[in-house]
Amino acid sequence: MGTLERVFHSVLFETLAVTSSILGLALFTDHDIGALSGTMIVIATMAMIWNYLFNLGFDRVMPGEKTQRSMSLRVIHVLLFEAGLLFFTIPVMAFILKVSLWQALLMDLGVTIFITIYAFLFNLIYDHVRAHVLQRRVLKGVRAVS
Incomplete structure (x- = not known):
């Protein structure tokens, strides 16, 4: 997968993810859509950068045909990706939404x-x-x- 396709993959992934996340957070919190939208756009930008870097590294460590990856490898891939992303996004979410780190952790989880x-x-x-x-x-x- 070349750079252009990696960028396409990340943008498509994040566009769909942001829209769904804003709607979900709006249903389960008392924050307004504007605040959630701004927060999720910042988080998505962070996630796109992380997505590119993480998958570039993961593909170098685990080369081969992607369609042949086992389910256990796919589970490991997504868990490592999300754990790394949480490390960066919890403090950002807490700061933007003016909530505690605990509240940000729960929302981010x-x-x-x-x-x-x-x-x-x-x-x-x-x-x-x-x-x-x-x-x-x-x-x-x-x-x-x-």
């Missing part, structure tokens, strides 16, 4: 549980759709040569 499931499904689907698209390109190239 709620978002993280949702995002962990979402990330697992998003990446599983993305990897298989990507493999399908690449396979179709190869088949079109073979037909064009024939």
